[in-house]
Amino acid sequence: MALAVPGVASAATSKVTGGTTQISVSAAAAKVLSDNHITATPLAPATASGTTFTFPITGGFLNTNTLRGVIRHSGGLSLSNGTRTVNVRRPTIVSDRSGVSLLALVRGRTIKVCHRYGARHLRLRCISVTRFATVRVARITNVSLSNGTATGTVKITAATAGLVNQLAGKHVVSAGATLGTATVKPTLK
Numbered sequence: 001m002a003l004a005v006p007g008v009a010s011a012a013t014s015k016v017t018g019g020t021t022q023i024s025v026s027a028a029a030a031k032v033l034s035d036n037h038i039t040a041t042p043l044a045p046a047t048a049s050g051t052t053f054t055f056p057i058t059g060g061f062l063n064t065n066t067l068r069g070v071i072r073h074s075g076g077l078s079l080s081n082g083t084r085t086v087n088v089r090r091p092t093i094v095s096d097r098s099g100v101s102l103l104a105l106v107r108g109r110t111i112k113v114c115h116r117y118g119a120r121h122l123r124l125r126c127i128s129v130t131r132f133a134t135v136r137v138a139r140i141t142n143v144s145l146s147n148g149t150a151t152g153t154v155k156i157t158a159a160t161a162g163l164v165n166q167l168a169g170k171h172v173v174s175a176g177a178t179l180g181t182a183t184v185k186p187t188l189k
Helices: 027-035 158-168
Strands: 013-025 039-043 047-049 052-063 068-073 076-080 085-096 099-117 123-146 149-156 178-188
Touching: 013 027, 013 068, 027 178, 039 047, 039 052, 052 085, 052 178, 076 158, 085 123, 123 158, 149 158
Parallel strands: none
Antiparallel strands: 013 052, 013 178, 039 076, 047 052, 052 068, 068 085, 076 085, 085 099, 099 123, 123 149, 149 178
């Protein structure tokens, strides 16, 4: 997330070494999930307190002159309707020319890949391969900076809206809907 940190303004690019990002889900977004029997739980080492999810920052970089960079996190979020669960892992904040985005790994399809081997290719070995996709799950807008902390509004993308609608079994949310607020407190080196 775009940040201005006092004392490091002379350094163009700083290494991000730790800190936390909190995403506080709005009452309206929490009601949509609850009304449609969708639960959101943190994937360790992420934690939750009420509707606020905290993700540890594991690294990245930030250009303090251009306010652009990448902040990586561990953990994730699990969304479930009781019969189907979707895990969104390793959230990453990317601040670039086009704005601030929240990306994450989402599990895709599992396929079976087989190949023949041996002298006469008579043996068959098969393995299951699960594909993960990096997906833009949200955009962060209206970013404000104060004492090395950035705060902004989290708006879901079409990919996230589609996921929630699938879990709900009907259309309940559209792209651009406000999820809540994000507060990023990185430690820079």
